[in-house]
Each structure stands twice: as C-alpha cells, then as structure tokens.
Amino acid sequence: MTTTSNGIQAFAGVDVGSLASKSIIIADGKIIGSSLIRSRIDTEESGRVALQEALASSNLSQDDLKYIVATGYGRISAPYANKTVTEITCHAKGAHHLHPTTRTIIDMGGQDCKAIRIDEEGNVLDFAMNDKCAAGTGRFLEIMANVFKVPLEELGPLSLTAEEAVPMSSTCTVFAESETISLIARGEKPANIIRGIHNAIAYRITGLFSRVGIHNDVYFSGGVAKNIGMRTALEEVLKSKIFVPDYDPQLTGALGAAILAQKYGSKK
Numbered sequence: 001m002t003t004t005s006n007g008i009q010a011f012a013g014v015d016v017g018s019l020a021s022k023s024i025i026i027a028d029g030k031i032i033g034s035s036l037i038r039s040r041i042d043t044e045e046s047g048r049v050a051l052q053e054a055l056a057s058s059n060l061s062q063d064d065l066k067y068i069v070a071t072g073y074g075r076i077s078a079p080y081a082n083k084t085v086t087e088i089t090c091h092a093k094g095a096h097h098l099h100p101t102t103r104t105i106i107d108m109g110g111q112d113c114k115a116i117r118i119d120e121e122g123n124v125l126d127f128a129m130n131d132k133c134a135a136g137t138g139r140f141l142e143i144m145a146n147v148f149k150v151p152l153e154e155l156g157p158l159s160l161t162a163e164e165a166v167p168m169s170s171t172c173t174v175f176a177e178s179e180t181i182s183l184i185a186r187g188e189k190p191a192n193i194i195r196g197i198h199n200a201i202a203y204r205i206t207g208l209f210s211r212v213g214i215h216n217d218v219y220f221s222g223g224v225a226k227n228i229g230m231r232t233a234l235e236e237v238l239k240s241k242i243f244v245p246d247y248d249p250q251l252t253g254a255l256g257a258a259i260l261a262q263k264y265g266s267k268k
Contacts, residue, residue: 010060011067011265013257014047014081015090016074019110019138020223021046022254023054025065026262033058034251039110043074051080067265069257073111085260087253088116088127094256095219096122098245103215106205106234106242107252108224110138115208117215128208138223140173141230144197147180148190155194159229162195171204194229202233209238218242225249 008027015022017039025033035053039046047070055061062080070078071090078084087107095102096118105116114129145152166188170176176197183193220242224230226249235242245252 009066009265010058010064011258011261012051012054012065012069013090013254013259013261014051014068014070014072014078015087015251015254015257016043016047016050016070016072016078017110017253018073019142020250021050021072021074022251023047023050024251024254024258025054025058025060026255026258029259029262031247031255031258033060034248034254036248036250039074044077044079047074047078048080067261069261069264071253071257082261083264085257088114088124088129090253090256090260091221092116092118092124092256093122093259094252094254095221097255097259098247098252099217099219099243101217102219102243104209104212104218106218106220106225108137108205108220108222108230110223113137113205113208115205115212117212126212128210128212130205130208140171140176140201141224141227143173143177144180144194147177147184148194153226156198156227156229156231158191159195159198160232162191163189164192164195165199166192166196168193168196168200171200176200195233198227198229198233199237201230202237205234206237214238214240216240220244221249221252223250 010027013024021039023035033054068081070081070084071087075084095105107114116127117125
C-alpha cells in the first residue's frame with residue numbers, strides 16, 4: 001500500500017487532450033494538486049509533464065501515488081498509468097463530483113464536442129459526439145480569434161457587447177474563416193460577427209441532443225466552457241440554464257480520472 005510521509009494515500013488522473021493536457025492529484029477525495037499545460041506533439045510527454053507539474057503542486061513524487069488513471073485522446077500513449085478510461089466516463093464522474101445534480105453534460109474540448117447523459121450516480125446513460133468537424137471546438141474558436149487578432153479569452157466578453165448577431169451560413173472551419181473575413185471587409189461590427197459565430201456553434205450542437213436529450217441540470221465542461229459568450233448562446237438556444245463550476249471546467253475530465261483512480265486503487 002503506497003502511503004505518503006504524511007500518512008495519506010494519493011491518486012492521480014491525467015487527461016491528455018489535443019490542445020491541453022491536465023492532471024489532478026486527490027487524497028481522501030479532496031484535490032491536493034493540479035496542472036494544465038499546452039499539449040506537446042509527443043502525447044506521452046504531454047501526459048508525463050502534466051502529471052509531474054500536478055505532483056509538484058502537491059509536494060509529492062510519483063512514488064507517492066497508489067494508482068494513476070489516464071484519459072483523453074492521448075490515453076493510448078500513457079505507459080505511466082495503471083489504467084486508461086474513456087473521456088466520456090471521466091467527464092461524467094468529474095461533473096457528478098462537482099455538481100451532483102448534473103444529468104446532462106456538454107463537453108467542448110480542443111478537437112471534439114460531446115453531449116453526455118448521466119444518472120444520479122454519475123454513470124453514463126447515453127452520449128453523442130462530433131469528432132468529424134472542428135466546428136464547436138476549441139480549435140475552431142482559436143482560428144476565429146486569430147482572424148480578429150484578439151486573445152482567445154476575449155471572444156466571449158466581446159460577443160456579449162454585440163448589438164445584434166450577424167447570421168453565419170457555415171460552421172465549417174475553412175468556409176467560416178473565409179465568411180468572417182468577408183463580413184469584416186463588408187463593415188460588419190466585430191462583436192456582432194462574433195456573436196453570430198457563437199450562435200451558429202450553439203445551433204450546430206443542438207443536433208447532438210436529438211438522441212441524448214436535455215435533462216437538467218446541464219453541466220458545461222472543457223476549455224470552451226470558460227467562454228461566457230458560448231455559455232450564453234447555448235442557454236438561449238437550448239432554453240436551459242447551464243452550470244459552469246467555479247473550479248476550472250477544463251479539469252473536469254482529469255478530476256473524473258483521479259476519482260476513478262481512487263476507486264480502482266482502493267481495491268488493491
């Protein structure tokens with residue numbers, strides 16, 4: 001049984017995403033360390049660096065960990081982990097831990113978007129995902145931010161200053177970028193275009209709920225959940241209040257992985 005010098009048992013979750021890699025360290029069900037880094041080209045290195053930074057923030061070493069669960073698209077390259085689990089399951093567990101009345105999860109990450117329905121225990125009942133197109137992902141919004149030459153984190157606040165939403169005919173990354181440039185050249189106000197972009201993404205995402213459905217409470221996870229403009233657009237389109245945790249929503253998957261690490265590790 002691995003126990004730290006302080007007499008606690010520590011467990012880790014590592015979420016290796018396409019744009020960001022995250023790690024959470026927990027002990028006695030409480031978060032004692034975390035990290036969030038930009039993903040490297042080498043997915044194994046991304047996970048290891050995220051894990052080491054989380055350990056450093058908790059003043060622990062990897063030898064102090066009893067069990068590690070890896071998730072995310074890079075979980076296939078995680079030899080440091082005892083077990084790998086899908087991000088669907090990990091987001092469900094993380095969202096349930098932070099907001100127990102969650103029944104539907106919208107997860108918008110770097111390369112895909114998911115709609116997940118869970119039960120009162122945080123178990124997955126159904127899900128749908130869009131991983132064939134960048135629309136509705138962090139990468140899509142990064143490209144749009146580059147078009148407007150503003151930091152990514154400013155897109156959301158800018159959209160809230162819009163007087164109206166300029167309709168967007170496409171959410172395909174290539175066509176949307178070209179359309180946005182044309183709208184700017186036509187003299188449309190940037191805030192109005194940005195609001196239109198958020199609305200277009202929100203309407204596209206509604207397709208994911210045709211099977212999963214909307215069941216309150218709705219939890220918003222992933223890096224895009226930090227975008228207040230996206231949250232507002234989703235609330236208007238889905239006609240449902242959306243919960244975003246005070247704790248970084250981008251760490252939801254890593255938290256779920258850590259919770260599962262504690263579950264599996266405690267059985268050893």
